[in-house]
Amino acid sequence: VTETLLKVQEIDCQIREKEQMARDIPARKKEEEVRLQKHREALAAAEEFLKKKQSQIKQLELEGEARRQRINKLRTQQFEIKTNEEFKALNSEIAGVQAEISGLEDKELSLMEEQDAARAETLMKKAALGEEEAAVRRDCSTWDEKIAVIQNELQALRATREAAASGVDRTWLNTYSTIFARRDRALVPVEEGVCGGCHMTLPRYLVHDARSHTKMVKCDYCGRLLY
Numbered sequence: 321v322t323e324t325l326l327k328v329q330e331i332d333c334q335i336r337e338k339e340q341m342a343r344d345i346p347a348r349k350k351e352e353e354v355r356l357q358k359h360r361e362a363l364a365a366a367e368e369f370l371k372k373k374q375s376q377i378k379q380l381e382l383e384g385e386a387r388r389q390r391i392n393k394l395r396t397q398q399f400e401i402k403t404n405e406e407f408k409a410l411n412s413e414i415a416g417v418q419a420e421i422s423g424l425e426d427k428e429l430s431l432m433e434e435q436d437a438a439r440a441e442t443l444m445k446k447a448a449l450g451e452e453e454a455a456v457r458r459d460c461s462t463w464d465e466k467i468a469v470i471q472n473e474l475q476a477l478r479a480t481r482e483a484a485a486s487g488v489d490r491t492w493l494n495t496y497s498t499i500f501a502r503r504d505r506a507l508v509p510v511e512e513g514v515c516g517g518c519h520m521t522l523p524r525y526l527v528h529d530a531r532s533h534t535k536m537v538k539c540d541y542c543g544r545l546l547y
């Protein structure tokens with residue numbers, strides 16, 4: 321019984337390990353997706369910033385245009401002016417508006433530099449996202465392949481387990497399964513009077529019973545089956 325049960329346990333350990341691997345993969349895929357999302361957000365923020373610069377420039381151009389129209393109007397007015405004083409007054413108003421225009425143009429120039437930098441930043445972020453997407457696609461397809469392999473292995477292992485377990489007494493198997501569900505192993509050796517599961521020193525009668533292989537012997541401390 322012990323030998324068959326040990327064989328079952330060995331397979332169960334492999335099954336458990338593979339099931340864990342299969343469970344880990346979706347979590348890792350999700351992590352990749354989160355990383356990708358961060359890249360997308362970074363790109364969106366860069367594009368937003370670029371748009372803001374573009375609209376600021378447009379706003380300045382509109383303001384400049386309004387002032388140029390104002391100057392045209394003032395020049396037209398000058399034709400209808402009678403006195404020298406009034407003419408001079410309009411001239412200085414025009415000069416004032418022109419000063420505003422060149423102020424706006426300076427501002428626009430520096431905004432254009434910011435716009436160029438923002439555009440370069442956007443392109444960089446876009447390239448980074450593209451690389452990341454390709455990497456994630458590669459990783460995901462590798463994982464999909466891996467998971468398919470694991471599923472096949474699990475199927476084979478379960479069949480082998482079924483065959484091995486069919487040779488074990490039901491009561492033993494049920495007890496074993498209940499313990500295995502909660503522990504790393506359900507069946508552990510007694511080594512020099514110590515439980516191979518929890519490493520506690522066992523009473524002599526338990527060691528004796530475990531050696532005899534005639535009945536189920538459980539460790540008093542951890543409840544694992546002893547052999």
Ligand SMILES: [Zn+2]
Nearest residue numbers: 515518539542
């Ligand atoms: Zn124990």
